[in-house]
Amino acid sequence: MSVLETFAAIVGARHLLTGDEDLAPYLVEERGLFHGRALAVARPGSTAEVAALVTAASAAGIAVVPQGGRTGLCGGGVPLTPEPALVIGTERMDRIRALDPVDFTLTVEAGCVLATLQAAAAAEGCLFPLSLAAEGSCRIGGNIATNAGGTNVLRYGSTRDLVLGLEVVLADGRVWNGLKALRKDNTGYALTQLFIGSEGTLGIITAAVLKLYPQPRERQTALVAIPDPQAALTLLGRARRASGDAVTACELISRRALDFTLRHIPGQREPVETRTPWLVLLELSSSRPGGLREALEEVLAAALEDGTALDAxxxxxxxxxxxxxxxxxxxxxxxKHEGGSIKHDIAVATSRVPELIERATEAVTAALPGVRVVAFGHIGDGNIHFNLSQPEGADKQAFLAEWERINRVVHDVVGEMDGSISAEHGIGRLKVAELARVKPALDLDLMRRIKLALDPDGRMNPGAVLDLG
Structure with missing residues (x-):
C-alpha cells in the first residue's frame, strides 16, 4: 500500500486531496507572500485520525504541516518544506465537546471557527473574549498555535491567558491529553504552555479547554479625537480608574489610517467633526449594568476641558x-488599495508607545523618504501595527523589495526599547531570520532543545518559527 493509500484509508478517500485545484487554497498565504507545495491535504475528523496520519507520515519520512482557517499573516501554515509535505487541515474537527457555565469553561476541537464558539458561549450567558477581525473564518486551533491577541487583550489577556488545557498529537503519533479544566495545578512543568504559540512545530493541537466569563450586560463605546498618542494613554488611565478597571479595549487610529478607510471602504463616513492627527476607540463593558455611561461621560468631559480630547x-x-x-x-x-504595504506587528511597554511611534517614524522616513506611516492598533496593551504604505507614485514591487531592510530599521528601534517584533501574529516563516537576529542566543538554544526533544526528526512544520541551523 502506498503512503497516499494509507492516508486515504485513515480519513476516507474524499477527505484526502491530491489534485492541483483542490490543493491550491492550502498552499498560499493570505497576502501572497508565500507559495508552497504539498504531497496531499488530509482532512481528519477526529484526534485518532490525526494521530494515525502523523504516525504514518513519520514512518514514511514525510513532514507534517497543520492548518486551521488559513488567516495567518506570517506564513506559518504554508507548506514550504524541502520535500512535499502532508498538510493536515482541521476544518472537519469542529465540534464543541462541552460547555460548563458553572466552571465557566468550554471544551472545543481545534477546527471550531472562533465566531461559532463565541456564539455557543453567548447562548449560555457566557463570553469567550478572544476577538479579532478574522473571527468569522479563523479556527481556534490556529488561534492557540499562534497565541492570537486581538482587541480584548487589555482586559482578558491573549489566547495564552484563555487556555486551561490542551489535547495534542505529538510528533511520534502519541496523544497527550492535557484537557483539564483546573484553574490551579502545580504538578510539574506547565506543558500546556509549551504548545501555545508553537505554530505546530512541537505537536498538533486537536482540542482545548477554554476560559469563559460572564456575558457583558452593558457596553459603552466612544471614538475620541486626540492630539497625540500620549493623550490616548492619559484617557486610558483615567477611564480605568473611573470605571473600576472596566476598560475592555483601547485602540489607537492614526489620521492616515482613518483617511484610507474613508476613501476606500464603502459606507464609511467621517465620525467626528474635528479633524485631528489621532483618534482612540475606547470601550468599557461590565456584566453588571449601570454606571459605565456616567463614568465614560465624566472622563470625556474632563478630557475635553483640559485638551486631552478635542472631540468625541x-x-x-x-x-x-x-x-x-x-x-x-x-x-x-x-x-491594500494604496499599493504595497510593509507590515510590523510590534510591542513595547504601554507607557512607551508614543516614543515607539515617534522614533520608528523618524527612522523609516530617513531610510525611505516619502514612505507613508499607517500606525494603529492595541495601544492599551502596547501592541501597534506599524504598517508602511508605499510612497505615492512609487513602484509596488520595488517598494516591497525593501521589506527586509525596512523591517530591520523598525525592529532595531523595537529592540532598543526592549520590545517584541511579534506581538500577536506569531513568527511563522516570515520572521524566522529576524527572530534569529534579535533573540538572545540562550533563548534560541533553549527553544532548539525543546524542539529537538519533542520532534527529534524535525518533521513537525519544519522551517516555521525556528531555524535549526
Missing amino acids: VLAESEAQRAALWRLRETIPEAQ
Whole structure:
C-alpha cells in the first residue's frame, strides 16, 4: 500500500486531496507572500485520525504541516518544506465537546471557527473574549498555535491567558491529553504552555479547554479625537480608574489610517467633526449594568476641558457601536488599495508607545523618504501595527523589495526599547531570520532543545518559527 493509500484509508478517500485545484487554497498565504507545495491535504475528523496520519507520515519520512482557517499573516501554515509535505487541515474537527457555565469553561476541537464558539458561549450567558477581525473564518486551533491577541487583550489577556488545557498529537503519533479544566495545578512543568504559540512545530493541537466569563450586560463605546498618542494613554488611565478597571479595549487610529478607510471602504463616513492627527476607540463593558455611561461621560468631559480630547462621539446604539468598530477593523483592507504595504506587528511597554511611534517614524522616513506611516492598533496593551504604505507614485514591487531592510530599521528601534517584533501574529516563516537576529542566543538554544526533544526528526512544520541551523 502506498503512503497516499494509507492516508486515504485513515480519513476516507474524499477527505484526502491530491489534485492541483483542490490543493491550491492550502498552499498560499493570505497576502501572497508565500507559495508552497504539498504531497496531499488530509482532512481528519477526529484526534485518532490525526494521530494515525502523523504516525504514518513519520514512518514514511514525510513532514507534517497543520492548518486551521488559513488567516495567518506570517506564513506559518504554508507548506514550504524541502520535500512535499502532508498538510493536515482541521476544518472537519469542529465540534464543541462541552460547555460548563458553572466552571465557566468550554471544551472545543481545534477546527471550531472562533465566531461559532463565541456564539455557543453567548447562548449560555457566557463570553469567550478572544476577538479579532478574522473571527468569522479563523479556527481556534490556529488561534492557540499562534497565541492570537486581538482587541480584548487589555482586559482578558491573549489566547495564552484563555487556555486551561490542551489535547495534542505529538510528533511520534502519541496523544497527550492535557484537557483539564483546573484553574490551579502545580504538578510539574506547565506543558500546556509549551504548545501555545508553537505554530505546530512541537505537536498538533486537536482540542482545548477554554476560559469563559460572564456575558457583558452593558457596553459603552466612544471614538475620541486626540492630539497625540500620549493623550490616548492619559484617557486610558483615567477611564480605568473611573470605571473600576472596566476598560475592555483601547485602540489607537492614526489620521492616515482613518483617511484610507474613508476613501476606500464603502459606507464609511467621517465620525467626528474635528479633524485631528489621532483618534482612540475606547470601550468599557461590565456584566453588571449601570454606571459605565456616567463614568465614560465624566472622563470625556474632563478630557475635553483640559485638551486631552478635542472631540468625541459616543455610540447611542449597538448599530453605532458596530459602525465605530468597523472604522478600526477595516483599516488593513483599506490599506491594500494604496499599493504595497510593509507590515510590523510590534510591542513595547504601554507607557512607551508614543516614543515607539515617534522614533520608528523618524527612522523609516530617513531610510525611505516619502514612505507613508499607517500606525494603529492595541495601544492599551502596547501592541501597534506599524504598517508602511508605499510612497505615492512609487513602484509596488520595488517598494516591497525593501521589506527586509525596512523591517530591520523598525525592529532595531523595537529592540532598543526592549520590545517584541511579534506581538500577536506569531513568527511563522516570515520572521524566522529576524527572530534569529534579535533573540538572545540562550533563548534560541533553549527553544532548539525543546524542539529537538519533542520532534527529534524535525518533521513537525519544519522551517516555521525556528531555524535549526
